[in-house]
Every structure is written in C-alpha cells, then in structure tokens.
Amino acid sequence: QVQLVESGGGLVQAGGSLRLSCAASGRSFSSYAMGWFRQAPGKEREFVAAMSWNGGNPIYADSVKGRFTSSRDNAKNTVHLQMNSLKPEDTAVYYCAAKLYYRATRANEYAYWGQGTQVTVSS
Numbered sequence: 001q002v003q004l005v006e007s008g009g010g011l012v013q014a015g016g017s018l019r020l021s022c023a024a025s026g027r028s029f030s031s032y033a034m035g036w037f038r039q040a041p042g043k044e045r046e047f048v049a050a051m052s053w054n055g056g057n058p059i060y061a062d063s064v065k066g067r068f069t070s071s072r073d074n075a076k077n078t079v080h081l082q083m084n085s086l087k088p089e090d091t092a093v094y095y096c097a098a099k100l101y102y103r104a105t106r107a108n109e110y111a112y113w114g115q116g117t118q119v120t121v122s123s
Helices: none
Strands: 002-007 010-013 018-026 032-039 046-051 068-073 078-083 092-100 117-122
Touching: 002 092, 018 032, 018 092, 018 117, 032 068, 032 078, 046 068, 046 078, 078 092
Parallel strands: 010 117
Antiparallel strands: 002 018, 018 078, 032 046, 032 092, 068 078, 092 117
16 A cells, blocks of 8 residues: 655746655555656646656656656655646646556556645746
8 A cells, every 4th residue: 555645736937847746655665656647627637757666767748758857766755756847738736646566657557646736837
C-alpha cells in the first residue's frame, strides 16, 4: 500500500515555473514506478511524465517535453515535477500515481493516486 500526497501547485503567469512534489508513504517506495498525470476541466486525465523504479530515462508527453523534468529521491520517498516555461494550456489538476516497477503512460495501469494539486497558468 502506498499513500501519495502532492504539493507545490499554485497560480503562475505564463512563462513562469513551478515545482510539484509528491510525498509517498508506505513500504518499498523504491520498487514503484511513478507517474504524473493532469486533468483540465471538461477533459480526460492525460499523461504527463513517468519514470521507472530506478528513476532512469523518464518519459514525457510531447506537449511538455523540453519544459518539464521529473525526478525522484528514493531516500526521501519523494518525486518532483519541475515545470518551466508554463503555458495557459498547462492549467489542470496534477496527480502523481504509483505502480510497481516499470513506467507506463496509461492511467489505468497505476494502482495508487494522490489527491491532486491545482496548477493555474494565467496569460
């Protein structure tokens, strides 16, 4: 069982930056792949980024590639999503999610979810 709590969301102007964090509790965090997803009003939840249990070679949605960076600190049971050059279309509730071992881009492959944190980018 893994519990996830996101933080770091807020209101930022276009072109600005935010750093989201996801704190995990429970056993064997280092065995879990971690994903980031987002959901804008009236839209389906979409993949943002994911990394496998060992953190190597994160993958990103095309819409955020080159602007967002995902990282993890297994010693602190934490993952981060650094978001730079934010755009109004990045506005959404951002969720972190966990699944065993290997990264995935489909939300239904993740067993554990945080409550989400709101990111609002003004133009």
